[in-house]
Amino acid sequence: MLGVALLVFREVLEAALIVSIVAAATRGVARRGIYISGGIGLGVLGAVLVALCAGAIAEALNGSGQELFNAGVLFAAVLMIAWHVIWMSSHSRELVQHMQAVGGAVKAGSSSLSMLFAVVALAVLREGSEIVLFLYGMAAGGAGVGGLISGIPLGVIGGVAVGFALYFGLLRIPLRYFFTATNWMLVLLAAGLASTGARFLLQANWIPALGNQVWNTSALLGNGSVIGQALHILIGYDAHPAGIQIAFWLAVVILLLIGMRMSTRAPRAAPATVETTRSTA
């Protein structure tokens, strides 16, 4: 039971951290609860589909299908987060003013905010498909139903609880700095996802390592520890990264910084891109 709970917890934790950052970053968006739940729901559905197609994915591309699939999902998420972060850097001020003045919500459809809900779906899909395969194996291997039934909720509740803790922690940031903070968290999240994507391409021998273990801090904080794993998602921590992972991480951070700066400076054509739900509904 404990084994089931632990594995489920670790996978749920990774997805939950991403969902919490997205939930915080979409603060003030109307009906975001529905969007986020929808994203999670789609992700769960996708996870089952991916698990069902695991054989086909594994055999694709001369046996590199799994790595390429994972890298593809990760890089798609990076692109969507990047888009949002750059958009946000020129709109966060209006968003804050709007939230302070009207106290109302912003329409999700009118912005790039909807991109973030796809990120939720992708995160749940990737972590979820592992859970599905694991549980299938457990069930097929004759593991007691009791162990599964008690282990799954324990793991899910544990992972989700950490996610909620992060979310409510983020909500304590004053509104003035709020979106700057969530934007930075998104930048680090995207950079970390890109680094993990690079690791999969490396594992498939598609890209050079550029130094296999540039540093080793596993004695300090191992990749397998829960904190190491949480930091892996939040900031892309890796106890012994390959050079190419660092290159991907840096590239995303630098490109996003440039994108954010250019987007902030660019003169805006339309003064009011943020609409109230009330005015359109």
Next chain:
Amino acid sequence: MKRGLVAGWVVLSLIAGAAGAADVPEYKLVIKDHKFQPTELKVPANTKFKVLVSNQDSTPSEFESNEFNREKIVLPNSAVTVFIGPLDKGEYKFFDDFHQDTGNGVLIVQ
């Protein structure tokens, strides 16, 4: 957008072809009854190598290591190839993420 994706794909395929063409020594691991055979695998230091992991069980496994940073699912009665290294001399643990109580092993890099 589409053209960019296609171009990216072509570039990636070229890189993959180039990287795959190099001669990489292969080592074998078998998963049976949720255990690795052998549990100690000797590989050369400072050399890129690949490990063919065959799962002879009827349940899925995941070949994983936090110490050489790899993870790959191995479906029932099938095999996967994982590229690893070059690694420094030393011992690197690996495990079956789906059967952590029984599936453990170590890479001995020498």
